[in-house]
Structure formats: C-alpha cells, structure tokens
Amino acid sequence: MKILLIAGGWSHERKISLSGARDIEKTLLSRGHSVTFFDLLTGFDQLLHAATEHEFAMINLHGAPGEDGLVQAMLDTANCPYQGTGPATSLLALHKAAAKQIFRYTGLPTPDWEFLPRPPDACWNPRLPYPLFAKSNTGGSSLLMGRARNRAELDARLAEIFSAGDEVLLEPELRGVEVTCGVLEENALPPLLIEPTAGDFFDYASKYAAGGARETCPAPLPEVTTAEVRRLALAAHRALGLTGYSRADFILTDNGTPTLLEVNTLPGMTATSLVPQEAAALGLDFGRMLEKLIKLGMRRKKA
Structure with missing residues (x-):
C-alpha cells in the first residue's frame, strides 16, 4: 500500500x-x-x-x-x-477542559478543574486547594506541566504556559500511582502501570529520559481494579465518540479507585510506547498493530 x-x-x-x-x-x-x-x-x-x-x-x-x-x-x-478518529472528536479529546465536561456529564470520575483560557486578573485566586497541577489545556507529553504548592509557584507555572501561547488547565494533586489503558477496535487493552524513577510524578523527563520510569504491563493490579480501569477506558472512548484507538490515563488513588485524567487520540507509536506495549501483551506486535490501524481506517472510510 x-x-x-x-x-x-x-x-x-x-x-x-x-x-x-x-x-x-x-x-x-x-x-x-x-x-x-x-x-x-x-x-x-x-x-x-x-x-x-x-x-x-x-x-x-x-x-x-x-x-x-x-x-x-x-x-x-x-x-x-x-487511522484513528475524525476531526470533531479529535478536537473534543484534545481540549482537556471540554473533554472533562463530557466525562463529568456522562458520569465518569475525573478530578475537579479550573480552565483559564487567558491570564487571570490580578485579584484572581484559584478555586482549588494547593498543591495544584498546571498543564497546557491542549498540549501533551507533559510538556509545561508542573506542580504548584503556593501562589508564587502557581504564578510561575501560569506565566510559562501562557507565554508559550497555550491555555491553562488546573487540577488538584491526587496522590496515587499512574495507570494507562489503551482501546483498540472497541476493546480495552491490558492496563500498564507507570512508576517514575526521576521524580514523583510522570513529567516530560520521566517519559523520555532513559530509565525515567518503570513501565509494567499488564499492570500488577487486583482483578477488580483492572476490570474497572478497562471499563472506564472504553467508556471514555465511547463518551468522546472516538473510533479506531485511543489511550486513557488514570490516577489510582491510595484506596485503589481509578480517576480519569485525559484521553489521547494519537498516542505515542513506537514499539516501546505505551499502547504498543499493551497490544504486545495480547500477542499483537508493533507491525501487526500498525496493520490493524490501517485496516480500521480503511473500514471507517467505507462506512
């Protein structure tokens, strides 16, 4: 082809x-x-x-x-x-504040948030308690994302994101471990556990530095937790109206409850990326996964 x-x-x-x-x-x-x-x-x-x-x-x-x-x-x-989903649903998933509205509307657990499309007024104070995470509303790979423990740190985070021309999404810090779960052709894949070694959360350095994180797939979780993560990943995929494939990211809080952070419609795609690792756990190697995505894309066009 x-x-x-x-x-x-x-x-x-x-x-x-x-x-x-x-x-x-x-x-x-x-x-x-x-x-x-x-x-x-x-x-x-x-x-x-x-x-x-x-x-x-x-x-x-x-x-x-x-x-x-x-x-x-x-x-x-x-x-x-x-491959993957169409224009409108791509935009809904990329815009974190819009996606979180859809998650909340459809009953999916997602952290509280505050959306800042432009720098706030001098008298503004965040609605959420510290510590906060500030992230680019439409960015990925954890670029520009960071924790703020007080107003001075928050102002610095906001200035960095706004100066890059991005909007800001604020969320409260959730203590727990990060788990990600892909969806391929309406089937949730085995979840993958992410344990950063270069810091205490999965930032840009943890994602792309050698040895920045331990990634275990399938995630060593209780069966009931695994089933719930997979259920929520598929539910989020459907709530956004996605087709083909996606990847949902979660925090498992200390009591083991999964909370949905966001959904990625064009997840990293190398043999060692997260979704290909999950597909490999089911015996689908990288080449065969790419062929599957091509097949699904051709089917979507015909439909």
Whole structure:
C-alpha cells in the first residue's frame, strides 16, 4: 500500500513526533508498504495534493495541528483514509477542559478543574486547594506541566504556559500511582502501570529520559481494579465518540479507585510506547498493530 506518513508539525512536541515516525516508517517498509515521509512543517501547503496521491495516511502528530482534527479534516476533503478518529472528536479529546465536561456529564470520575483560557486578573485566586497541577489545556507529553504548592509557584507555572501561547488547565494533586489503558477496535487493552524513577510524578523527563520510569504491563493490579480501569477506558472512548484507538490515563488513588485524567487520540507509536506495549501483551506486535490501524481506517472510510 502507498502510505503517506505525516509527522513533525510545529507544536512543542515536534521532535517527539519526528522520532516516533521513523520507527513507524521502518516497520511499514519492512512489511512491504511504500512510505512517503511527510513533514507537515515544511509541506503543509502540499498536504491535499500529497494525500490524493496516496492510498492511506498514517498520522503521527502530537498536539496541534494533528490532534486537533485539522489534518483529519483535510484528509477527509481529499478522500484519503487515515487511522484513528475524525476531526470533531479529535478536537473534543484534545481540549482537556471540554473533554472533562463530557466525562463529568456522562458520569465518569475525573478530578475537579479550573480552565483559564487567558491570564487571570490580578485579584484572581484559584478555586482549588494547593498543591495544584498546571498543564497546557491542549498540549501533551507533559510538556509545561508542573506542580504548584503556593501562589508564587502557581504564578510561575501560569506565566510559562501562557507565554508559550497555550491555555491553562488546573487540577488538584491526587496522590496515587499512574495507570494507562489503551482501546483498540472497541476493546480495552491490558492496563500498564507507570512508576517514575526521576521524580514523583510522570513529567516530560520521566517519559523520555532513559530509565525515567518503570513501565509494567499488564499492570500488577487486583482483578477488580483492572476490570474497572478497562471499563472506564472504553467508556471514555465511547463518551468522546472516538473510533479506531485511543489511550486513557488514570490516577489510582491510595484506596485503589481509578480517576480519569485525559484521553489521547494519537498516542505515542513506537514499539516501546505505551499502547504498543499493551497490544504486545495480547500477542499483537508493533507491525501487526500498525496493520490493524490501517485496516480500521480503511473500514471507517467505507462506512
């Protein structure tokens, strides 16, 4: 199959996107596909033309554009199938404050939050108690995310995120361990336990530094907890109206209760990324998983 591999872009996560795309390219080539590596940063004005010359697009973008549905909308215009969900549902999942409204509306457990689309007035005080986590509302990979124990630390976090041109989402700190759970074709995968070694929460360094975290899949959890995490991951996938695949991130509080943080529609895609590890636990290696995503994308186009 002639595949357009779309990567790079211009978000803060550009380097991560390019690095992961090389793994995808190598794997697809080894399986007999023809692959065109397309850097969205330099090729955006040629995207529609390139899409019409390929049978399928594999999107490996993180942040916007890509996870916001823009590229998906353009591919739909060019009648080019791609993996994962469509434009509108991509945007709903990327916008953390919007997604959390949907989670709360559909009865899914998610932490309280405060959304700051612009820098607040000088008289503003957060509604939530310290310590707080401040994160980019539409960013990923834990870039710009950090803990604030007091107003001075919070102001510094806010200034960093706003200066990057992002909106801010505030959440209270939840003590517990982080678990992630992928969904592939309406089936929840085995959850994966994340234990940071470079700090006490899963920040950017923990995700991408060598030895930054221990990742165990399947997660060594009680059977009832595993079942609940998988149920919630699938429920979140459906609540957002997603298709193909996704990855839900949770905090397991000290009493073992899972709380949904967010859902990613274009999760990291290398052989050692989280969702591929979960698929491998079921005997689906990286190459076969990519083939599955292509099959699901083609099916979605026909539907």
